[in-house]
Amino acid sequence: MNFSRKIPVGISQCAMGDAVRFNGGHKHSKVCTELLGQCFDYVPLCPEVAIGMGVPRKPIHLLVEKDGAPVDAVRVIGVDDASVDVTAPLRDYADSVVPELQKVRGYIFMQNSPSCGLRGVRRYLANGHGIDSEGVGVFARRLQQQFPHLPMEEVGRLNNNELRENFLTRVFAYDAWFRYVESDGSEDAVAQGDEGSVDKNSGDKRPGISGRPLSFLARVIEFYTAYKYLLMAHHQDKTRALGKVLADAKSMSEAELAFEVRGRIMEILSRPASRKDKTNALMHSAGHLSEFLDKREKAELKDLIEDYRVGHKPLSAVLTLLRHYLPRSPHSFIHSQVLLAAEPAELGLCDFS
Ligand code: SF4
Incomplete structure (x- = not known):
């Protein structure tokens, strides 16, 4: 790779x-x-x-x-x-x-x-x-x-495979945060920035995770939205609590918001994702696609998620099928989900022999 x-x-x-x-x-x-x-x-x-x-x-x-x-x-x-x-x-x-x-x-x-x-x-x-x-x-x-x-x-x-996957997930997320949220639009400038720094000019619009120019707050919300199901796979209650913080975010300065949200995201991801919570996040993802599936396809997807829940099928099998159906949905929310993107194991970063 x-x-x-x-x-x-x-x-x-x-x-x-x-x-x-x-x-x-x-x-x-x-x-x-x-x-x-x-x-x-x-x-x-x-x-x-x-x-x-x-x-x-x-x-x-x-x-x-x-x-x-x-x-x-x-x-x-x-x-x-x-x-x-x-x-x-x-x-x-x-x-x-x-x-x-x-x-x-x-x-x-x-x-x-x-x-x-x-x-x-x-x-x-x-x-x-x-x-x-x-x-x-x-x-x-x-x-x-x-x-x-x-x-x-x-x-x-x-x-350890699980600890390695968790570290990779955190590094990828931390890297993405500094590229798409606390970024001034140039990789070099990000590299030289202060970890606690954010946009100096809050009126500036810069590319978010989708590539569209957005205000700082909009970039934070877009990042949270894209990571939502991955975060839920690690800690559902803390993910919902983070959503509430964002609902009140207008009263916070950019620096306060950046520190708070970045800290909460990294704390949530530091908890290894359990099979139970991953199953829950996969079912939420499947729910977004169900209106575009026929009866047989819905049943096949449901059975596959159940096979994953009981340990008979790997996560990659479910992700592959979800991605297969993804183009049928016109909704950007489900297309943006990092959970459905290539995970460390699929990138060949988790098995070493
Ligand atoms: S990097 Fe140097 S100080 Fe750190 S553990 Fe290795 S040898 Fe010791």
Whole structure:
């Protein structure tokens, strides 16, 4: 599969196969480089090398004063020499790469690292005893704070088909948001923009997801509309709540609205879509087409969705049939649904052997 446009994504450099680890080795991930590399244009960073620790280097770990300490109450110190403290340099380095990372639409971190780990990093007391696994790497944590909605995942978790599909869904959506909603109409300008920035001139009309020139609010509503059934497949209640936010959107500034809607969309998508909720969204989609189907076609589609619900048929079988009937409907709503567009599995991005 060749992707005409690759999406910029940050990644821990050791996952690319570069020998930047403390022991002079790497942790090459073929899933990242060979599979996801088909659609991602990587920005590899190694924070420990970047702050001058060298290769090889003495190991570091997360230090806390007591059990249950908050996630930010950590220091990154030398395992053998507690006077080595690289907490501030790692945080400062994260702040320094924020401008470079404005263009990325996702970040893949190496697990278990006191710099890059996203979750479950081992924490230690001053006496060297491991106390818990509640830590987040200091570099990763700073980037979470700088880019609160940026899709992030760990290298190891991407070996799991469902987690990989979910990450891809989030990256595609985040990328689409910045292309069609918080865009000034040029890819380059988007890449250089501030994550929190929106149109400076609210009167400007710019191309939305449909390509038609629209006001900022109209672009947000159009984006939500196109993503509606995909969002419902992830969380029905939160999708309806987002619809209510949009109904009152006129009282919000563009910056407030962009932050609110972007955050809610990414939160909804971060919940893996269940088969039950996907079935519900597929039935809603089928409902839009039923008036254009004869009795036999309706029954066939209904049976296929039921086969998917009980696990006898893959999602792609249902999507293929829905797409087959799609041209019969003149209604733009159903044509715009991202749920019916090619999904990561169909793009060949979910199976790796
Ligand atoms: S986990 Fe992060 S800090 Fe450690 S080698 Fe990999 S990129 Fe460098």
